Amino acid sequence: MTALDRFDGARVVVCNWRDLKHPSKGGAEVFCHQVAEHFARAGAQxxxxxxxxxxxxxxxxMNGVRIHRLGNALTVYPRALLWILRRRQSIDAVIDCQNGIPFFTPLAAAKRTPIVCVIHHVHQQQFGLYLPRPAxxxxxxxxxxFTRRVYGRRAFAVVSPSTRTDARRVLQLRGSIHVTPSGIERPDRPAQQRAAAPxxxxxxxxxxxxxxxxxLEAxxxxxxxxPGVRLDVVGDGPARPALEQRASELxxxxxxxxxxxxxxxxxxxxVADAWATAITSTSExxxxTVIEAAALGVPAVGLDVPGVRDSIRHDETGWLVRDPSALAPALVQALERMGDPERRARISERAERWAAGFSWLTTSDLLARCLLAERDRLGRAGADRRGGSDVGIRIEIPRHRVDLEQVxxxxxxxxRWTADARAVTVLLPGADETTATAVLHRLGLPPEDVMMQVARPLDFMLGNDLVVV
Structure with missing residues (x-):
């Protein structure tokens, strides 16, 4: 039984600003629907x-998920709270997706209903790009x-270590913050070879x-x-006319x-036809899209900003650029590397191997674990004694010394834990060396027989092998 399986028969409410049929849908909507559908497949209502x-x-x-479209982009918030309030005694868990502004579901849900607020990224700087100054x-x-006050010590889930850092530093959130990376659908590689020209x-x-x-300016x-380079821009939005005009001016x-x-x-x-993908956001x-390209063996060149620095492993699956002025040389270098068949094969293999570690099943199961941990905390049964620290310990145990069911x-x-032929890697979020030593003692392993170190941000992207919990 996995964590998801424990929600068989439970009623789970998911709140998200938009759904997949909304004309302005994006990655947050893919995340929301994938998670909702995996809970439904596990037997949840x-x-x-x-x-x-x-x-x-x-x-x-849609795919086992009952969608309730309540009002417009603004009225959906109070209407969703009223919907939850009327059914609060029948709701077993809430996944509250924050798209700049959360749904503030603790105001309507029952006191001991586990709630996890999902944050994709912090929007403080972006609000000024889209809204008048008072708004x-x-x-x-x-x-x-308001989020700090309403959610208090409720749990949060973020999609990257960068978002966790901003949630603490900028939003000053107090509850536990769990890193639950987005998954991807495993793509079928198109039959054609990559483009002959860069x-x-x-x-x-x-x-x-x-x-x-x-x-465009690069x-x-x-x-x-x-001279033979070309760029394909895939996607649409309100900035398209200005971008087409800028391309003409350049x-x-x-x-x-x-x-x-x-x-x-x-x-x-x-994407599969390209030699590289480029991402120039202020933050993500x-x-x-970086991971989806990596799954097709296509590396990325991106600005070194929150989120992007988590999805690109510099000089392995792509390249990070610290300043926009250095983007053009970085793109040239990336394309030249991908023009060499041997180097292209090595880079593509590393990108595909990195992308293979992410799946929607893992994402959904990690969120289910967060909800179960929150239920324990609210019920004071098996409450987390490690505290709310964002550090952790990474342990590597020789494969022959332990099996995943023991872990x-x-x-x-x-x-979190995962295994290969060499070792079982365990991530203990919120733990210090004393706590990690106690875990090893319960496994019957002396600390000197394993490799133990403070977890790096990259380690928090570790997935889970789905076994009994």
Whole structure:
């Protein structure tokens, strides 16, 4: 039995600003639906509360998830709270997805209902790009001060260590913060070979904070070094007309194709055809498009900003650039490396191996673990004694010394582990060396027989082998 299996028969409510049929859907909606569907497959009764959009029914069932579209982008918040309040005694768990502003579900749910608030990234700087000054100020207060007050020590789940850092430093959240990386669907590699000439691809919504103009402004220098280069821009949004105008002003409109929204199959074909993908956002919660490209063997070049620095392993699965002025040379270098068949094979293999560690089943199971840990805390049964520290201990145990079921028996809800032929790697979030030594004692292992070290941010991206919990 996995953590997800423990929700068989439970009623789980998921709140998200938009759903997959919303015209402005993005990575947060993919995350929300994938998690909701995995809980439904495990036997949970899942209700998704979201805003309505033109042409979509007020109620609908998709892949076992009952969708309730309640009002518009603003009224969905009070209407979702009222919906929960009326059914609070029948709700077993809540996944409250924050898209800049959370749903403040602790105000409506029963006191001991476990709630996990999912944060993809912190929006404090972005509000000013989209809202008038008074509205941006109010949004910052709702994301920061009001969230701290309403959620208190409730649990949070973030998609990357960078988001966890911002949640503590910028939002000053007090509850436990668990890193639950986004998954990906394992793609089928398109049949064709990569493009013969150097080709870049950029995938994502065309909105101001994605800063695709930075990529366009790098192209003249890239073309001077690699005359055959082309760029495919996949996605649409309000910034598209300005970006097309900017490409024309720079004289690169002949080598840039704006594809708009395309089918999943076509998007994968365009990514697989590329030599590299580029990402120039101000920040991301987690570079989902980076991992999707890596799964197809395509490395990424991105600015060294929160989220992107978590999804790109510098000089292994791609390259991080500290300043936009250095983007063009970095792109040229990446394309030249990918032009060498031997180097391309090595880089692609590392990218695919990195992407293979992420799945929606793992993401959903980790969220289920967070909910179970929160239920224990609220019920004072098996409460977490490690405290709310964001550090942790990483342990590597020789494979022949332990099996995963042993680890599962001594681990707490949100510990993580995975194994290969050489070792079992265990991550103990919130632990220090004393706590880790106690875990080893319960496993019957002396500390000198294992490798123990303070966990790095990368270690918090460790997945779980799904075994009995």
């Amino acid at each position: 899942v209700d998704l509360l979201t805003a309505g959009s033109e042409g979509n029914a007020a109620q609908e069932t 941006a100020w109010l949004a910052r207060q709702l994301e920061g001060r 080709r870049l691809v950029s995938v994502g919504r065309l909105v101001p904070h994605k800063r695709v103009e930075i990529l 192209l003249p220098e890239v073309r001077a070094a690699l 004289g690169v409109d002949d080598i840039v194709t704006f594809h708009g929204f395309v089918s999943e199959q076509e998007r994968r074909r365009l 919660g987690w570079g989902l 599962a028996r001594v681990a707490r809800r949100t510990d």
